[in-house]
Amino acid sequence: MSSSRQDIEAEIYRIFREQFEIEDPGPDEDLREVHGFDSIDAIELLMEIEKLFQVEMDQETKKEALSYIRTINGICDYIEQVLPDADARVSEAVNR
Amino acid sequence: MDRRVVITAASAVTPIGNSKQKIVHSLQNGVSGVLPLRHDDLLADYLHCRVFGTVQEPIEYGFERKYRKTMGPVSYYACHVVGQLLEQSGLSREFVSSGRLGVAFGSTHGSPSVQRHIYKALYHQEKGVSGSLGAVDYLKSMVHTTAVNITKMFEITGRVICSSTACTTSSQSIGYGYEMVKYGMQDAMVCGGADEYDTTTVAVFDNLLACSTAYNDRPGQTPRPFDDDRDGLVVAEGAGAVLLEEYEAARKRGAPILGEVIGFSCNNNGGDLIFPNLDGITRTIQLGLESAGIGPEAMDFISAHATGTKMGDVIEARAIEQVFGNSPMVTGLKGYTGHTMASCGVIETIMTLYMMENGFVAPTLHLENIDSRCTGIGHVTQLKDKAIDIASVQNFAFGGVNTSLVLKVPAL
Numbered sequence: 077m078s079s080s081r082q083d084i085e086a087e088i089y090r091i092f093r094e095q096f097e098i099e100d101p102g103p104d105e106d107l108r109e110v111h112g113f114d115s116i117d118a119i120e121l122l123m124e125i126e127k128l129f130q131v132e133m134d135q136e137t138k139k140e141a142l143s144y145i146r147t148i149n150g151i152c153d154y155i156e157q158v159l160p161d162a163d164a165r166v167s168e169a170v171n172r
Numbered sequence: 173m174d175r176r177v178v179i180t181a182a183s184a185v186t187p188i189g190n191s192k193q194k195i196v197h198s199l200q201n202g203v204s205g206v207l208p209l210r211h212d213d214l215l216a217d218y219l220h221c222r223v224f225g226t227v228q229e230p231i232e233y234g235f236e237r238k239y240r241k242t243m244g245p246v247s248y249y250a251c252h253v254v255g256q257l258l259e260q261s262g263l264s265r266e267f268v269s270s271g272r273l274g275v276a277f278g279s280t281h282g283s284p285s286v287q288r289h290i291y292k293a294l295y296h297q298e299k300g301v302s303g304s305l306g307a308v309d310y311l312k313s314m315v316h317t318t319a320v321n322i323t324k325m326f327e328i329t330g331r332v333i334c335s336s337t338a339c340t341t342s343s344q345s346i347g348y349g350y351e352m353v354k355y356g357m358q359d360a361m362v363c364g365g366a367d368e369y370d371t372t373t374v375a376v377f378d379n380l381l382a383c384s385t386a387y388n389d390r391p392g393q394t395p396r397p398f399d400d401d402r403d404g405l406v407v408a409e410g411a412g413a414v415l416l417e418e419y420e421a422a423r424k425r426g427a428p429i430l431g432e433v434i435g436f437s438c439n440n441n442g443g444d445l446i447f448p449n450l451d452g453i454t455r456t457i458q459l460g461l462e463s464a465g466i467g468p469e470a471m472d473f474i475s476a477h478a479t480g481t482k483m484g485d486v487i488e489a490r491a492i493e494q495v496f497g498n499s500p501m502v503t504g505l506k507g508y509t510g511h512t513m514a515s516c517g518v519i520e521t522i523m524t525l526y527m528m529e530n531g532f533v534a535p536t537l538h539l540e541n542i543d544s545r546c547t548g549i550g551h552v553t554q555l556k557d558k559a560i561d562i563a564s565v566q567n568f569a570f571g572g573v574n575t576s577l578v579l580k581v582p583a584l
Binding site: 096097112114116117119120123 | 237238241307311
C-alpha cells in the first residue's frame with residue numbers, strides 16, 4: 077500500500093473514531109451491517125471528507141459516492157478516484 | 173366507543189427535581205428552582221430579565237450515538253423522561269411496538285440551540301465547506317423532533333401527535349392522548365412535552381414586557397403568582413411524560429393507577445393572540461367540567477396557569493371565581509419552577525398527581541400579599557394536609573389557546 081493511501085485510510089479511521097464512535101472497523105467490513113452506519117451517517121461522512129480535503133463535491137458526485145460508502149476500502153478507493161490530488165491534499169490536511 | 177382513561181406512569185425533569193421524592197420535597201418545603209440566567213454568547217447580556225427556572229440535578233443519559241445523532245438538547249430531555257416512563261410502566265416490548273401505543277409529545281419550537289447553530293452556518297462569512305449545514309441539523313431542530321426521536325428510540329409504531337402551541341403544548345398532548353384512548357383509536361398513549369434551556373424565549377417575553385425583572389438579585393423570590401409584588405413570568409426548562417391507558421387493560425395487567433383523566437377541553441379566544449381573555453378562559457373551564465360530567469362544586473383543587481404576569485393572573489382569578497366561587501383550593505405551581513413552557517401542562521399534571529397520592533396541597537410559592545384583583549378564590553398560602561379527589565389543570569397559551577384537564581383519584 078502506498079504511503080498516501082495509508083494516510084488517507086488513517087484519516088478516514090480517525091473520522092470514524094471521532095465522529096461516528098466506530099473503533100477500527102475492518103477494511104472490508106460492511107459498515108451498515110456490522111456498525112449500523114446508515115444513509116445519514118454517509119452524508120455526514122461526505123461532509124467530513126469535504127472538510128478534510130478542502131473541496132466541494134457536486135450533487136452528482138455525492139450521489140455516486142453513496143454507493144461506494146459500504147466499506148473503509150470502498151471509501152478510500154472512491155477518494156482516490158474522484159480526487160486525483162488526494163495524496164497532496166491529505167498530507168496538507170495532516171500537517172494543517 | 174367511550175372508554176375510561178387512566179394514568180399509570182409519570183416522569184419529569186424540573187427545576188425543583190427530577191424524581192417524585194425530590195419534587196414532593198420541594199413542594200412541601202417551598203424550594204424554588206429559579207437561578208440567575210446563565211451567560212451565553214447570544215442574548216443573555218442584553219436582556220432585562222436575568223433569571224431562569226433551571227434544571228439542576230445532573231442527568232446521566234447514556235444514549236447510544238445511533239440515537240444521539242438526531243437529537244438536540246430538547247430531545248435528550250424528552251427521551252429521558254419517556255425512557256423512565258416506559259421502564260416504570262412495565263409495558264412489554266411487544267405492546268410498545270404493536271401500533272396500539274401512540275405518542276403525543278411536543279415542544280415550543282423544536283431545539284432553539286440547534287436552530288441557532290443553523291443560523292450561524294447560514295450567515296457564516298465564508299459560505300461553503302466550513303459554513304455548511306449538518307445532514308441531521310433539521311432532524312435535531314424540527315418542531316416534531318421530540319415526538320419522533322421518542323418513537324425511534326423506543327420503537328413505538330402507533331399514532332404521532334405533535335402539538336406545538338407554546339404553553340398549552342403538553343396539556344394538549346395529554347388531552348388529545350386522552351381522546352385517542354377514550355374513543356378507541358389507540359389503547360395507550362405516551363403524552364408530554366419538553367423545552368430546553370433557551371434565552372431566545374426569554375427575549376420574546378422580555379420584549380413584550382412580560383418577564384420578571386425586579387428580582388434579578390434574588391432569583392428565588394420570583395415568579396410570584398397572584399401576589400401584589402409580582403412583576404412577570406420567569407422562563408424555565410423542563411420535561412414531563414405521563415402514560416395514559418385504557419382502564420380495563422391497565423387494571424387487568426395490574427398497573428398502578430395514579431389518576432384518571434375524566435375530562436378535557438380546549439378552545440380559542442378567537443381574537444387577540446397575546447392578551448388573556450376572560451370569556452375564553454371561563455368557557456374553557458366550563459367545557460372541562462361538561463366534558464367530565466361534573467358540577468363546579470365537585471372540584472377540590474385547581475392548578476392555575478398563573479404565570480405571575482400582571483394581567484394574566486387577574487383574568488384567571490376572575491374566571492375561576494365566576495365558575496367555582498371560592499370553594500376549590502387554588503395553587504399556582506409556577507412559583508416553584510418558573511414557566512416551563514411546552515412542558516408546564518404535563519409537569520403541573522404530574523405535581524397534581526403527586527399531591528393526590530401523598531394527601532397534601534402545596535401553597536403558591538411567594539404568595540404573601542394577595543393582589544386585591546385576584547381575591548375571591550381559594551388561594552392556598554400554607555402547606556395543607558388535605559386529600560384531593562378531583563382536580564383540574566389549567567393552561568393558556570399565546571395565540572389564545574386555552575385548555576383544562578380534569579383528573580380524579582380513580583374509584584377502583
